Amino acid sequence: MAEAHSPITQFEIKALIPLKLGGLDVSFTNSAAMMTLAVVAVGMLMVLSMRGHALVPNRMQSIAEMSYIFIANLVRDTVGPEGRPYFPFIFSLFMFILFGNIFGMVPYSFTFTSHIIVTFALAGFIFVGVTLLGIYKHKLHFLSFFLPPGVPVWMAPLLIPIEIISYLSRPVSLSVRLFANMMAGHLLLKVFASFIIPLGLLGIMPLAFLVALTGLEVVIAFLQAFIFTILTCLYVSDAIHLH
Amino acid sequence: MSDQQPPEKLNDLEARISQAKRAEQKRYGQTSKNDSSQQSGIGQALRMGLEMVSAVAVGALIGWALDQWLDTKPWLLLVFIFLGTAAGMLNVYRLANGFGYAVGYQKTDQDQDTVKDSDNHKGKE
Numbered sequence: 001m002a003e004a005h006s007p008i009t010q011f012e013i014k015a016l017i018p019l020k021l022g023g024l025d026v027s028f029t030n031s032a033a034m035m036t037l038a039v040v041a042v043g044m045l046m047v048l049s050m051r052g053h054a055l056v057p058n059r060m061q062s063i064a065e066m067s068y069i070f071i072a073n074l075v076r077d078t079v080g081p082e083g084r085p086y087f088p089f090i091f092s093l094f095m096f097i098l099f100g101n102i103f104g105m106v107p108y109s110f111t112f113t114s115h116i117i118v119t120f121a122l123a124g125f126i127f128v129g130v131t132l133l134g135i136y137k138h139k140l141h142f143l144s145f146f147l148p149p150g151v152p153v154w155m156a157p158l159l160i161p162i163e164i165i166s167y168l169s170r171p172v173s174l175s176v177r178l179f180a181n182m183m184a185g186h187l188l189l190k191v192f193a194s195f196i197i198p199l200g201l202l203g204i205m206p207l208a209f210l211v212a213l214t215g216l217e218v219v220i221a222f223l224q225a226f227i228f229t230i231l232t233c234l235y236v237s238d239a240i241h242l243h
Numbered sequence: 244m245s246d247q248q249p250p251e252k253l254n255d256l257e258a259r260i261s262q263a264k265r266a267e268q269k270r271y272g273q274t275s276k277n278d279s280s281q282q283s284g285i286g287q288a289l290r291m292g293l294e295m296v297s298a299v300a301v302g303a304l305i306g307w308a309l310d311q312w313l314d315t316k317p318w319l320l321l322v323f324i325f326l327g328t329a330a331g332m333l334n335v336y337r338l339a340n341g342f343g344y345a346v347g348y349q350k351t352d353q354d355q356d357t358v359k360d361s362d363n364h365k366g367k368e
Contacts, residue, residue, distance in 0.1 A: 162330045162333060163330070172301055
């Protein structure tokens with residue numbers, strides 16, 4: 001049973017329903033289960049709480065309305081009125097990541113955002129989408145993205161690769177930020193939890209730290225979802241406005 | 244319950260809210276794009292480190308892939324590590340200056356507006 005207490009056991013992918021599709025392993029895993037749960041929870045929150053659509057909202061309706069207004073303001077402030085068509089995507093993204101992070105804080109659950117492949121898939125999708133959006137909106141003029149105005153021509157061979165690398169590093173930093181924050185937090189929680197029993201009476205110290213850390217993790221769960229969303233907004237804004 | 248109140252009062256309220264919002268917007272100007280002020284110092288430091296590292300990693304990966312393809316080991320890897328480092332510094336510089344993640348150099352909102360205008364003209368021509 002010793003291996004069950006290892007701090008990295010919590011990140012293990014377990015196949016709940018083994019499935020094979022043309023030689024590919026497409027099993028329904030605990031990660032997929034948590035994603036499904038997050039999507040269902042977001043859908044339920046949005047649909048069921050707004051069913052009454054009372055003028056004076058009850059608690060659940062307030063949560064739904066506040067999160068809507070929060071993201072609507074974020075999109076308006078960062079992208080401007082042109083960002084309206086992208087609001088549904090950005091809102092879904094925020095709620096999905098937020099619920100994934102928050103559900104991951106429940107003991108014995110699984111945090112799907114603590115896997116780099118999940119966050120990288122999200123960031124890669126955003127990156128490709130934003131690039132296509134920029135090309136669609138500005139056609140070939142989009143390429144001026146990689147050569148800032150007012151740069152001497154002889155600098156171009158040096159500057160264009162640098163700008164392209166800088167542009168390509170966006171999805172990497174976007175995905176690594178979310179994944180690293182979630183994984184590091186959960187590792188830290190587990191490691192400190194494992195100190196409590198062996199320390200005996202002194203275990204009260206790591207326990208107190210753990211309580212504080214759990215609170216901090218909830219804040220980080222929210223903050224990282226917010227940062228992921230605001231950066232997505234900034235990328236969309238860049239693609240639309242293209243200086 | 245406010246459900247039973249006449250809708251005129253509500254319309255009035257909405258007008259007053261939008262009026263107040265417009266006044267506020269006029270007073271403080273457009274909300275700045277810079278989100279770095281909302282973050283703590285350590286958060287910003289971590290972000291800068293990540294920006295730096297990810298650009299170097301992307302540069303090294305591109306160099307390595309090009310080396311595999313063009314069979315020029317190890318020269319392109321070396322070149323692209325330096326380019327990646329430059330891109331990383333550029334990222335950090337932009338973040339520190341509050342340019343956000345924009346590729347390209349824009350300092351003020353005014354600059355941005357004028358460039359945007361010229362873009363529009365180009366599109367029309």
